[in-house]
Amino acid sequence: MAITKRNLALVSTVCLGLLAILLVLSSHSQETSVHENYRTEYSYSDNDVKSELLAVGHNVRKCFNSSGLGSSDSNLLQLGIDNAQLFMKEYRKVIPRKSLEHHASHCWQTDYSASTTALSWYTGRVTGRIAGQKFDRPTDSTFYGKSEYRELSSRFNGKFSSNTVCLPKAYLLGFEKCGSTYLWCFISKVINAFSENSGKSSDKYHADKEPYFWTPFLYTKSLPHSDTIGNPYLLNFLQASDPKITTEERKQILLIDGTPSTVIEWPKFRKSDPDLANYCLLPSALPQLFPNSKYVVIMRDPVDMLYSNFWWTYYVDALISYSLIKDVLNAVEGPKIFHDHSVSKINFFLQCLREESQEPCPFVNATPENYSSCISSRTHLLSKCVNEITTNRKRKESAIHRGIYYVHVRKWLSVLPRDRILFVSLETLKKEPAKIASQVLDLFEINGERNKLPLTDKVVKNITSDCSTNSKGLIDYKHSPDIKNMLKETEVLLKKFFVPFNKLLAELLESDQFLWNS
Template sequence: MMRRNRKHLTVLVLAGLLSLVWLFQLTNKSRFLQKAFVTEIREYAITKPICLPNKTLSTTEDLLCMEMPSFLPDYKNPCWRNGDGRLRCLPYFMQIGMSKSGSTDLFDRITQHPDILGNQGVVGKETRWWSWIRYGTTLIRKAKKKTFEDYLNLFNKPALVIDSPTKTDENGFHFAITGDGSPMDAWDFRGWTQIPQNKGLKEPQVLTPDLVRHVNKNTKFIMIMRNPVERLYSDYYFMRLAGDSSLHFHNSVVASIAILNQCLRNNSMLTCLTGNEQHQLWNRAARIHIGFYSEHVKQWLRVFPRKQILFLRTEDYSADVSSHMSQIFNFLGSRPLTATEMKSYGISLEAKKHVTARKKAKGPMLQKTRELLTALYEPYNKKLAEILHEDRFLWRD
């Protein structure tokens, strides 16, 4: 009897010990998950960068030290008047991302709406100021630095239209808006080293989204993205990079991935994607960096709420232009257009603008290249789908 009791007691003790081990592992796992959750929250927390007077890193303006005027309440577009009474305006919306995803075609259709205006930048669309011109650079060359005042000047003509009686209702409300359609603003953050708040940092803490928010926290954004594999192939021939065939493209992709892997040995993905040296190397091979959409989107959602950013897929837009344009006009709060108006303004026409004809002439991508790029982008597509809660951004269709 005693032996049986001892055996029973031993079993109970062992069961108890196993339970303690299980609880310990569960607690550690819970702490890990909790830590990961907190990290995720911190990652998307709205940053509050501050003005650093007399600590400028270069001749680049410290936008965070600028006190923005109050916008006029009887204007839909963010506008104010100078001391001389002249109307000054910022863009109501910014169409950012992604290069070779149909951004030019989309912006052109948006600004065919009678109440939506372009700007005085490149092709009436791209100011290129936030990412390039304010830092004295373009894609690969240096340029003369332009100030915030220079940026505002690109909206002088739209401001005149916004201020006109033809764009004013019977209650005196000015309903016209203007936009900035610079796709590089979504992904090109190379100028971060010239932002005073980043002085001495290895990795940026203040980026374009932070600066835009300081200027106008209510800015609306439209971001259009294309399957990153297809985007890169079109981009390669559009940019006329390292060669002129599918085999040249494959070799360029291999070279670009090697550049990324070399950088990632000692740096984070953010550091690599915002590094000027890496950009210049990719610009001479294949611009794979643009296709890591989740990494770029995170920076915008870190600062702006989801409701202010409309995310579109090129594939969906191309399949049904009219419904997407109606969705965009609704998002911008502009009056809806009838099917007849859409057609008369050229908004619903099927023909696309700026098709990369050179890519078509070169034939399809090599299968080995497609497999390589699919493997490269798949984890980031998954992350993007998780962030946006949209499985269509997996690009499995």
């Protein structure tokens, strides 16, 4: 009888073991099935992968050559190609090339689930899975501990799942302190008003206008790992994937990534990589990752942009410790500090912009013609020197490199077809909103209600009347009594400095609106 019991126990143990193995195999089969279904549904074969990687590599080479970086360092170019292809391979594991038809955003069907856990009042953790890829990462305490994300987590009771997810098909690439907040709202309102199906306002479905996923705000984030996409990027647009939203409503949602540093910055994968290794990554790979994506860039007079940016950095510091800078904020020292920064940056830049045996371009005592002619002859050095002038990544200085728009725009246009990107000046947006609205509708191929609703400045201003120039209430030096005017000598110096770069930009974009009275 004892032997029988032992045999039964042995048989029972073996059966339980076999059952556990079957469950594991079944689970693995389900994960494999999900991934295979994803690849089958979107017709993405191994040959497609190879073709896409070749295309991205070709884009990087074009971008490097256009920027004057390709011929100087072949190892840097090859690393740039390798990293861009790594970027594509990682994110294509999760994001299909083909989005669902007739959707304004890049939506696809997948297995997505997420759970959020608050670790403290300012940070937390998100875990889950997407397309068989698991993610388990802390949220960024700088951004994703903000009230928008806490409210988002609260809305879904900390747990969320959907078989459809969406990411932006529209990107407001830049520039900072040029009216990007206003334009982000402007685009959404105009498309909503003139869309045939009365598209849904994009700001309703974002946790944050500026998710800073592809370009790190604090320059500490590394890409690419496909498991990062579930947190925080998809989280930012989670409301557009709410199962309670109907399919027809989801089709109309235009999600816009409004991170205004994307046009300038780039991610860094490894600390050991040269800083310029990924210089061309985003313009080379991002439009390939989202094939139907469209892009908008807004610029303003670079002199005004720089001064606004300078005071904004002081304002950010004031949020942390206002007592340390209030004397500067209310005294003449601010304009003087800005002037000294500007002179230092200009001298550094002009010293950089020369090859062996060359003298720096004449500037202070030179005629505008001689100065512009020298700059035009050295455009192949611009990308390198604009990067080298970025000595303070926290930006509490005169950020002259940001105002040389030509360099940053040239990088994107070297690979991006002109019909996929719109360039706007803040000054034109203010004076001729109907003109910009028409260009926005053309870019996104929206013709629905133009005949019913006249496209006039008055109509467009009414549609966009509740768009704030800056929803965070950050100061604009021209409208704040606490901010002193720029020194006249600084204004003259900067206007002269930017003349040749504005001309190069106007020629590249074939539009005089970017001359800014040069």
